[in-house]
Amino acid sequence: MDLAAVVVYEILYTIAFLALISAGLAVVFGMMRVVNLAHGEFVLLGGYAAIVSHNTLGINIFVSMLVVAPLAVAVFGVVAERLIIRFLYGRLINTMLATWGLSLAMIGAFTLIFGPTTTSIKAPIGGFAVGDYSLSGYTIFIIASAVGVVLLIFGVLKYTRAGLIARGAMQSADMASAFGYDTSKVYMVTFAAGSALSGLAGGVLAPLVGIGPTAGLLYIAKAFITVISGGASVVSGLIASSGFFGIVSQAVTFATNSVIGEIGLLVAAVILLRLLPTGISGRFFRDRL
Amino acid sequence: MTLNRRQFVQGASAAGALATVPSVAMGADSIKFGSILDTSGIFEAYGKPMEKAHILALEEINAAGGLLGRKVEMIPYDTQSNMALYTQYARRMTRRDKVDVVHGGILSASREAIRPSLRKAKTLYFYNTTYEGGVCDRNVFCVGTTPAQQSAILVPEAIKRWGKKIYVLAADYNYGQITTNWIKFYAKQAGGEVIQADYFPLNVSDFGSTIAKIQKAKPDMICAVLVGAAHLSFYRQWAAAGMKKKIPIATTTMSSGNEHKILTPSEGDGIIVCQSFSPQADFPSNKAFLAAWKKRFGHTNDIHEIAASSYDGVRLWAEGVKKAGTLDRMKVIEALESGIGYTGPTGKVTIDGKTHHVTHDMHLIEVKNQTLTIAKSYSQIPPSDTQRVCNLEKNPNDTKQYEIKI
Structure with missing residues (x-):
């Protein structure tokens, strides 16, 4: 019984983990169709921002993770969008090349500034017990953050004017500009929002996984798999595919080990995309957010 | 300008001759010590302190008058955490620099990349890293800890x-x-x-x-x-x-x-x-090592076990050369095989002639407030894993790395 609770808890954590690292990409790639190969490094940048702001500047850890990290990466995102990405909208291969270069440059810069080792902060919440098992309390915070992020994206896109304009501009940029909206600005703000979400993920995950210059690889593959399998709808796609992969990989991990768990996730992704080439939301939640 | 084959060959060999002249002229009377380590890239945290250990050991040897009355000159190569560069630089060290000994290699993959070519070129090789054990090759000495x-x-x-x-x-x-x-x-x-x-x-x-x-x-x-x-x-x-x-x-x-x-x-x-190493170990030879390191590099924060064993490797090689009285490879190997030892940062280190590995002290260490506190020391632990499979006295031509079955 206790074990069942623990398994469910770990599954929820994995779902939250996938949703967090994929949320930023869901906006940048899912909405804007920008293949951001530097996504992993955007996440890391958030982690570094949180660590520096807490360890060096002494800012409260929750402020560092929830405010400083996303803000720092949003600013970086704006710079990257203005200098590089805005010239490449609609040119898939060119964006891939440019963002890949950006990713390598960021890895180099991280190594230069922070050294080749991992840095981290201590998890601010201790453990608690369920029957015979003791669990990480911080995991609850991560699950809550993921829920918060998903609600935030949903709320903004569905109920605010800015969200409506953003969706409109993504669907038909010509139409939006004919209505007098500056689509270039809309793109910039959307990219910044996506970057901020990536930064938030990095900040929140820093205490659990530790941040090193090349750790971006841990995130980027999973994030792309989650977003592509999710399909065109940002929110429902994200929830559906994080949920699906979280359950598959953790169930397999508990039954066997973490290597087979990872393989399980990849096999599930291949089968899923074979059966539903447009992703989960391409089939089941069409025309929903 | 057209260039026929003959002219090209002449030009190329002239250029080649030019390129080799300076290094021969320059180091005619110094002993050449090839250092090959990843001092940049993802393994630099391992490699940089190891290179410092080479520098420190050689400076100390030179300050004491060098070896056989000659200075030892270090020729460093940075393999940039890239395995492909190991083979390339090893070739350069043996052919162009004509080094007398090579120390270095961090990952087992890097060691296996250069071990065959160094043996073929008859260049003595020291691998000074903690590793999985089992290398059995008379041209190689493994000074690190084994499982x-x-x-x-x-x-x-x-x-x-x-x-x-x-x-x-x-x-x-x-x-x-x-x-x-x-x-x-x-x-x-x-x-x-x-x-x-x-x-x-x-x-x-x-x-x-x-x-x-x-x-x-x-x-x-x-x-x-x-x-x-x-x-x-x-x-x-x-x-x-x-x-x-x-x-x-x-x-x-x-x-x-x-x-x-x-x-x-x-x-x-x-x-x-x-x-085998702890910066908190307070026997005299370790204290002297730490003091020398601090004096040379400013702080001792970066020393780790494999930096200490790299230092051991250089000192052991120097002992071997002193005992052999020559740089001739086989004579140095034989001198080292006779069971040469010395006392340094990790305590007493002795070469095990049969396996070319080392017997050294091991420490049980507790992590306490980000330092390594020694709880108990064990003296002279032999490389018992490699000893099960490797006997270079009996099979001097062995070159294998054995997978040790238990």
């Missing part, structure tokens, strides 16, 4: 302290697997038992389900053979789950990358480790 040297002490001591049931978490490549086999072997000898061994690829950083599984298995301790930055997450997640006080951890891999300084005290305290 049996760690496990022979760590496992019985942990069983004595904490109980019989061990849960092993290991990196999924040869070092992790071989070390796990030794842990099983020594656990059985000490009346304990490995109840479960889980292997993780180097990029795994999520240990949530593993931590739950460990709690289900209820072991008396964890034995961790985790390697690299991603695996460090285990210690964090273990502490975050509040498990630190419930199940203790012994590890063979803490501190080669200064991991104990990366983890916070609440994550690292109480973990036990076994290795």
